[in-house]
Amino acid sequence: MSAIRINGVSKYYGNTCAVDSLDVEIESSEFLSILGPSGCGKTTLLRMLAGLEQPGSGQIEMDGKVVNELPPSKRDIAMVFQTYALYPHMTVAGNIEYPLKKRKVAKQERKQRVAEAAALLQLEGLLRRKPRELSGGQQQRVALGRALVRNPAVFLLDEPLSNLDAKLRSHMRAELIQLHQRIGRTMIYVTHDQLEAMTMSDRIAVMRDGKLQQIAAPSEVYARPANRFVAGFIGTPAMNFVEGRLGDNASCLRSGDWSVSLAESLRPAAAEDGQLVEIGFRPEDLHIAESGMRATVSVVETVGHEIIVIFDYAGTEIVGRFSPDVSLHAQDVVHLAPRADRLHLFDAASGRRLNAG
Ligand SMILES: Nc1ncnc2c1ncn2[C@@H]1O[C@H](COP(=O)(O)OP(=O)(O)OP(=O)(O)O)[C@@H](O)[C@H]1O
Numbered sequence: 225m226s227a228i229r230i231n232g233v234s235k236y237y238g239n240t241c242a243v244d245s246l247d248v249e250i251e252s253s254e255f256l257s258i259l260g261p262s263g264c265g266k267t268t269l270l271r272m273l274a275g276l277e278q279p280g281s282g283q284i285e286m287d288g289k290v291v292n293e294l295p296p297s298k299r300d301i302a303m304v305f306q307t308y309a310l311y312p313h314m315t316v317a318g319n320i321e322y323p324l325k326k327r328k329v330a331k332q333e334r335k336q337r338v339a340e341a342a343a344l345l346q347l348e349g350l351l352r353r354k355p356r357e358l359s360g361g362q363q364q365r366v367a368l369g370r371a372l373v374r375n376p377a378v379f380l381l382d383e384p385l386s387n388l389d390a391k392l393r394s395h396m397r398a399e400l401i402q403l404h405q406r407i408g409r410t411m412i413y414v415t416h417d418q419l420e421a422m423t424m425s426d427r428i429a430v431m432r433d434g435k436l437q438q439i440a441a442p443s444e445v446y447a448r449p450a451n452r453f454v455a456g457f458i459g460t461p462a463m464n465f466v467e468g469r470l471g472d473n474a475s476c477l478r479s480g481d482w483s484v485s486l487a488e489s490l491r492p493a494a495a496e497d498g499q500l501v502e503i504g505f506r507p508e509d510l511h512i513a514e515s516g517m518r519a520t521v522s523v524v525e526t527v528g529h530e531i532i533v534i535f536d537y538a539g540t541e542i543v544g545r546f547s548p549d550v551s552l553h554a555q556d557v558v559h560l561a562p563r564a565d566r567l568h569l570f571d572a573a574s575g576r577r578l579n580a581g
């Protein structure tokens with residue numbers, strides 16, 4: 225059964241549309257990431273799920289019941305805010321314990337649950353401190369601890385790792401994945417970090433300007449982005465785009481001096497001869513070839529296990545990743561050919577995906 229159903233939910237602040245007719249169903253025990261750039265409506269959506277904001281229109285259902293009017297305290301949900309919102313006068317232990325105290329959990333059990341959360345989040349040495357005596361990353365972990373002890377049906381996590389350093393962040397990422405597997409709770413995880421969303425989630429919901437762009441498993445979002453925005457947002461280095469035209473009943477694709485015939489499965493269903501399209505290909509799907517796009521090497525970045533090469537193709541930047549034994553140097557002139565079976569085609573005007581791929 226779906227734990228949460230979001231039905232045509234919109235939210236305006238004055239004239240600003242923060243969330244625009246959103247439809248999403250979230251399965252029970254699912255780890256769903258909400259991914260998108262700053263200002264796309266992620267926090268607004270979480271606050272509506274938590275009951276801190278009311279939808280302007282549409283309905284939010286939890287366990288089959290409409291909860292639009294239900295106050296936060298009546299929802300079996302814990303939220304970790306982007307801004308932590310710790311109680312400044314309470315110690316770390318007091319902050320973590322607070323939700324249990326409010327629910328009148330017995331003292332012995334409170335102590336035990338606080339100790340467990342502190343151990344998991346490596347906060348044992350800090351339990352007597354006040355929030356102002358903590359770094360941003362430590363405060364963030366306290367906020368996580370406060371949600372954990374409650375053991376709610378649904379966790380709403382708003383960029384909970386954004387203030388951690390790279391090492392702790394990757395450690396906490398792994399801890400959160402394990403925690404999710406262990407407790408089997410529904411987790412809705414907001415991030416603008418596509419790597420985080422890719423590595424942690426069962427599904428990713430990509431948002432832009434308050435609108436849902438695509439919701440699918442990470443592998444699907446990567447292999448078949450629904451539009452040019454998702455294609456460019458997921459993956460580092462980002463997908464390359466060049467303009468091209470379809471020909472011969474959409475069986476052939478041409479961009480400047482490069483042309484390729486499209487396998488049946490890659491042809492757009494409804495396309496016109498000569499139609500202008502945007503061709504997308506990922507840096508790992510680029511090859512140096514005998515013929516193709518004539519490009520000049522601008523920069524070679526050695527990363528160790530691979531090299532990232534930036535090319536200039538008639539004024540357009542193209543990025544490729546190659547094995548370190550490919551010998552390329554700045555100013556080399558080469559021909560580039562993307563893998564024909566991994567091409568992404570987008571409508572030049574709307575950005576909508578044209579081929580199945
Ligand atoms: N209380 C508010 N009053 C007016 N406008 C708001 C309010 N809260 C959010 N907005 C606007 O709604 C839009 C969505 O904001 P929201 O905080 O949901 O974005 P976000 O995706 O969480 O961004 P970020 O990644 O920066 O946290 C933005 O344009 C923002 O300026």
Ligand SMILES: [Mg+2]
Binds near residue numbers: 266267268306382
């Ligand atoms: Mg936000």
